[in-house]
Amino acid sequence: MTTLPTTKKQLIIIGNGMVGHHCIEQLIERGATEHYTIHIFGEERHRAYDRVHLSEYFSGRDAEALALGDHDLHRTHGIELHLGECVSKIDRDAGEIFTTDGRYHYDSLILATGSYPFVPPIPGAEEGQPNRLVYRTLDDLDQIRDAAKNAKRGVVIGGGLLGLEAANALKSLGIEAHVVEFAPRLMPVQLDEQGGAALREQIEALGVGVHTGCATEEIVAGDEYRYRMNFKGGEHLETDLIVFSAGIRPQDKLARECSLEIGERGGIIIDDTCRTSDPEIFAIGECALWNGQVFGLVAPGYTMARTVAGCLMGDCESFSGADMSTKLKLLGVDVGSIGDAHAKTEGAKSYRYIDEANSAYRRLVVSADGKHVIGAVLVGDNSYYDTLLQYAQNGIKLPADPASLILPQSEGTPTLGADALPETAMICSCHNVTKGAVCKAVDAGCSDLASLKAETKASTGCGGCAALLKSVFDHELESRGIEVDKSLCEHFSHTRQELYSLVRVEGIETFDALMEKHGNGGLGCDICKPAVASILASSWNKPITDPSNVPLQDTNDTFMANMQKNGTYSVVPRIPGGEITPDKLIAIGAVAKKYDLYTKITGGQRIDLFGAQLHDLPDIWQELIEAGFETGHAYGKSTRTVKSCVGSTWCRYGVQDSVAMALRIEDRYKGLRSPHKLKFAVSGCTRECAEAQSKDVGVIATDKGWNLYISGNGGMRPRHAELFATDLDDETLIKYIDRFLMFYIRTADKLTRTSVWRESLDGGLDYLKEVIIEDSLGIGAELEAQMQHVVDHYECEWANALKDPEKLKRFRTFVNDQRPDPAITFVDERGQKRPMRAEELSNKIIAKEIS
Amino acid sequence: MTTALKDTAMKNDTLQDTRWQRLCNKADLVANSGVVAWWQDDQVALIYVPKGRSGKTELYAIDNHDPFSNANVLGRGIVGDKGGEVVIASPLYKQHFRLRDGICLEDETVQLRTWQVRLQGDEVQISG
Numbered sequence: 001m002t003t004l005p006t007t008k009k010q011l012i013i014i015g016n017g018m019v020g021h022h023c024i025e026q027l028i029e030r031g032a033t034e035h036y037t038i039h040i041f042g043e044e045r046h047r048a049y050d051r052v053h054l055s056e057y058f059s060g061r062d063a064e065a066l067a068l069g070d071h072d073l074h075r076t077h078g079i080e081l082h083l084g085e086c087v088s089k090i091d092r093d094a095g096e097i098f099t100t101d102g103r104y105h106y107d108s109l110i111l112a113t114g115s116y117p118f119v120p121p122i123p124g125a126e127e128g129q130p131n132r133l134v135y136r137t138l139d140d141l142d143q144i145r146d147a148a149k150n151a152k153r154g155v156v157i158g159g160g161l162l163g164l165e166a167a168n169a170l171k172s173l174g175i176e177a178h179v180v181e182f183a184p185r186l187m188p189v190q191l192d193e194q195g196g197a198a199l200r201e202q203i204e205a206l207g208v209g210v211h212t213g214c215a216t217e218e219i220v221a222g223d224e225y226r227y228r229m230n231f232k233g234g235e236h237l238e239t240d241l242i243v244f245s246a247g248i249r250p251q252d253k254l255a256r257e258c259s260l261e262i263g264e265r266g267g268i269i270i271d272d273t274c275r276t277s278d279p280e281i282f283a284i285g286e287c288a289l290w291n292g293q294v295f296g297l298v299a300p301g302y303t304m305a306r307t308v309a310g311c312l313m314g315d316c317e318s319f320s321g322a323d324m325s326t327k328l329k330l331l332g333v334d335v336g337s338i339g340d341a342h343a344k345t346e347g348a349k350s351y352r353y354i355d356e357a358n359s360a361y362r363r364l365v366v367s368a369d370g371k372h373v374i375g376a377v378l379v380g381d382n383s384y385y386d387t388l389l390q391y392a393q394n395g396i397k398l399p400a401d402p403a404s405l406i407l408p409q410s411e412g413t414p415t416l417g418a419d420a421l422p423e424t425a426m427i428c429s430c431h432n433v434t435k436g437a438v439c440k441a442v443d444a445g446c447s448d449l450a451s452l453k454a455e456t457k458a459s460t461g462c463g464g465c466a467a468l469l470k471s472v473f474d475h476e477l478e479s480r481g482i483e484v485d486k487s488l489c490e491h492f493s494h495t496r497q498e499l500y501s502l503v504r505v506e507g508i509e510t511f512d513a514l515m516e517k518h519g520n521g522g523l524g525c526d527i528c529k530p531a532v533a534s535i536l537a538s539s540w541n542k543p544i545t546d547p548s549n550v551p552l553q554d555t556n557d558t559f560m561a562n563m564q565k566n567g568t569y570s571v572v573p574r575i576p577g578g579e580i581t582p583d584k585l586i587a588i589g590a591v592a593k594k595y596d597l598y599t600k601i602t603g604g605q606r607i608d609l610f611g612a613q614l615h616d617l618p619d620i621w622q623e624l625i626e627a628g629f630e631t632g633h634a635y636g637k638s639t640r641t642v643k644s645c646v647g648s649t650w651c652r653y654g655v656q657d658s659v660a661m662a663l664r665i666e667d668r669y670k671g672l673r674s675p676h677k678l679k680f681a682v683s684g685c686t687r688e689c690a691e692a693q694s695k696d697v698g699v700i701a702t703d704k705g706w707n708l709y710i711s712g713n714g715g716m717r718p719r720h721a722e723l724f725a726t727d728l729d730d731e732t733l734i735k736y737i738d739r740f741l742m743f744y745i746r747t748a749d750k751l752t753r754t755s756v757w758r759e760s761l762d763g764g765l766d767y768l769k770e771v772i773i774e775d776s777l778g779i780g781a782e783l784e785a786q787m788q789h790v791v792d793h794y795e796c797e798w799a800n801a802l803k804d805p806e807k808l809k810r811f812r813t814f815v816n817d818q819r820p821d822p823a824i825t826f827v828d829e830r831g832q833k834r835p836m837r838a839e840e841l842s843n844k845i846i847a848k849e850i851s
Numbered sequence: 852m853t854t855a856l857k858d859t860a861m862k863n864d865t866l867q868d869t870r871w872q873r874l875c876n877k878a879d880l881v882a883n884s885g886v887v888a889w890w891q892d893d894q895v896a897l898i899y900v901p902k903g904r905s906g907k908t909e910l911y912a913i914d915n916h917d918p919f920s921n922a923n924v925l926g927r928g929i930v931g932d933k934g935g936e937v938v939i940a941s942p943l944y945k946q947h948f949r950l951r952d953g954i955c956l957e958d959e960t961v962q963l964r965t966w967q968v969r970l971q972g973d974e975v976q977i978s979g
Contacts, residue, residue: 522904522931523937524932529929553929556942567922567924567943814894815875815879815887815897816879816888817888817889824923
């Protein structure tokens with residue numbers, strides 16, 4: 001153990017990359033500036049920057065945005081930062097280094113010189129050749145950008161992690177990107193054969209060419225492109241530029257020249273305290289060789305930096321290797337690799353999940369005794385990563401069915417809650433933050449995520465642990481009885497449920513009144529305004545077009561139509577239960593024809609009319625209402641449709657009149673506003689042609705009555721509805737639906753479908769049955785009365801608006817001009833119109849300019 | 852943005868000040884929301900806040916064109932405030948634009964055109 005110097009000593013760090021910079025931060029944190037005069041030398045002109053996210057340099061982040069730490073960090077702490085000053089020699093006997101500008105004495109020296117890209121010896125790509133581009137520094141990227149000017153195609157040699165990042169960079173520059181890999185698959189170190197194949201498919205689907213098993217023999221002048229790469233075996237590929245990313249080599253030149261011990265294949269040999277063969281000289285990061293290993297990731301480099309900073313401050317924690325598990329987004333594709341990904345451990349067994357339709361792949365490697373996770377491979381979805389990593393790192397015992405850890409997630413999937421993690425569980429591996437450290441920070445008073453991050457640095461490295469950190473943090477706060485901030489937005493420090501209660505209990509009828517009494521007095525925003533509008537509508541059901549309600553609505557509710565991508569609207573008249581007379585069909589057709597609207601049948605058994613301009617909406621609706629239609633509320637977070645099959649009236653299998661029941665349900669709940677949209681369906685027999693088990697409320701006929709299903713969902717996250725009650729008569733069915741919907745409206749968070757609400761409901765389905773069927777809370781009658789109030793105050797919003805010229809004033813494209821929006825343009829396709837695409841629009845403008 | 856001046860003071864101004872031209876009527880505006888006016892081949896979204904946080908009437912004019920969706924829709928967004936600044940949220944992809952200078956809060960490199968507008972009695976006026 002080192003004792004702290006009593007007089008100030010000179011400490012020199014060579015290398016100002018991520019690891020060198022991290023070492024500075026660690027030294028500052030430990031108060032090293034009181035004991036050492038510190039100099040850090042960087043060969044590059046830029047201050048330290050985030051090399052992990054280098055490819056973002058081409059997608060909007062400049063050098064400043066990629067820079068690490070405050071720009072005056074060094075000055076504030078009296079550290080001499082020498083940028084663009086190259087160290088040329090170390091004189092160990094004299095304890096001096098020589099640079100382009102002078103010489104400096106050192107008492108302790110840290111080498112953080114990093115690595116350099118390996119360029120294979122290929123004829124035509126020798127040192128000094130213009131096509132010898134590499135991908136490591138900002139200056140390298142500037143060179144790539146220059147070379148990409150006037151280029152159509154670029155090739156990256158190397159299909160590893162960095163190579164794919166480089167391919168992403170080429171893609172960002174707008175040129176056709178190809179990856180050439182010597183191994184038979186992409187990312188051979190991290191992925192197995194199937195993982196490599198899945199990644200390849202996904203990357204090819206993004207338009208990046210992938211050539212595996214290709215050894216480049218020579219680079220010559222090309223015919224069609226600047227260069228031609230000839231591969232072993234006779235094949236070739238032409239390209240305008242070539243980026244080499246075929247691996248890294250430790251930058252150990254200075255160490256070699258001053259005779260420090262170097263590994264056989266390069267790398268400065270270090271011991272567990274990161275000391276080289278000279279006890280006054282340390283080496284950290286990619287230039288160091290520990291236990292025969294060079295670590296090419298940032299996290300182990302950071303760990304070494306911490307080790308050295310500790311040693312210099314008399315508190316040495318030895319370096320004991322690093323976990324090479326990694327989680328990345330390469331070209332937008334999730335890739336994860338944990339521990340023994342190739343199942344090399346003796347007796348290891350694997351579970352594999354292959355989804356050829358989506359090119360997703362997951363492999364779970366477990367120990368010989370089947371008790372622990374020892375490795376994993378993920379391609380396509382990294383949402384499994386955090387849980388798997390925790391299992392692997394903490395030796396947590398596997399669940400009874402280990403495969404469930406990599407199977408598509410559905411209800412019942414065992415997820416590892418924050419409470420199941422031990423204190424030693426690593427949350428942030430970049431900054432070595434354990435769950436214990438998070439707990440300590442919470443105990444010390446961290447009560448929001450921002451201060452937790454500032455305090456622990458967790459999630460400020462690669463950011464991959466953000467979700468896990470938040471869940472651990474929330475859990476710790478809650479377990480200490482500290483309230484987690486669940487404010488709706490900056491205007492209301494209440495949840496939606498709380499606001500709903502306040503509105504009902506205090507009889508509040510306007511947004512302004514609610515803001516005055518319970519808000520911060522501001523104007524509101526696009527979060528709270530629609531949420532409060534929904535609460536007011538569910539409670540009092542006043543027209544949403546009333547002047548005090550208008551400014552609260554999303555555009556779709558304001559104009560009672562669905563805005564499409566070009567600013568026009570689609571119109572959906574209600575067609576209850578999907579039943580429609582020929583006359584009404586003709587009426588819809590006539591309106592669509594007159595206003596030249598694109599028509600399409602919806603999934604909810606209705607007809608959608610697209611391409612209506614704002615000022616045409618009142619006329620369109622006037623005609624629809626005259627033909628007997630009502631608004632369909634397709635624009636609202638409200639009852640949408642009740643889908644039905646034809647039922648016992650026509651169908652030989654039907655046991656109940658499903659259409660009549662669908663009409664009754666749709667008529668009752670039409671216009672009901674809720675936290676999110678509501679979909680219903682009624683099937684006339686067990687064959688279930690109306691697909692009721694994928695709806696928020698599903699009703700299926702039995703020979704004794706109706707079975708009620710609840711909280712199903714289609715869409716992005718399908719959920720099978722749950723059987724709630726069986727063989728109900730008509731009245732009981734309606735009673736249960738009344739109670740169910742009002743209980744949901746009362747307790748759900750904003751924009752939460754019944755499926756998600758139901759899953760997060762404490763007590764689950766049994767609890768819900770108690771509340772709705774057994775009336776355990778004694779609120780059954782109240783819920784029914786609330787629903788009856790809404791039903792009694794129903795009015796077609798479009799009929800209401802058309803009666804009032806003031807309300808229609810809003811439906812003008814321009815308040816001072818009759819013209820339509822001149823920018824809205826259509827073309828014909830398959831006999832109907834559709835919006836002009838961006839490229840068609842630009843062609844049109846060019847054509848106009850030419851003519 | 853301008854607050855309404857006293858009518859008497861205004862009459863003298865209008866004689867000399869030809870910069871200001873009539874755009875539409877005050878009655879065309881919708882409180883705490885937007886409407887759109889046509890002005891010299893441009894689409895101007897007018898946002899009217901009868902009682903801003905300072906207690907004064909506020910009127911803003913920004914480009915109706917949403918640079919993210921490339922559609923002319925901003926006048927149909929939700930008006931609100933964020934961190935004390937009055938903003939409108941795009942109805943399509945929900946970015947927020949600061950009304951006083953048109954800057955997009957999610958991407959400060961994006962700035963919408965703004966115009967000077969004021970209320971003079973029953974008129975909304977724009978400065979050419």
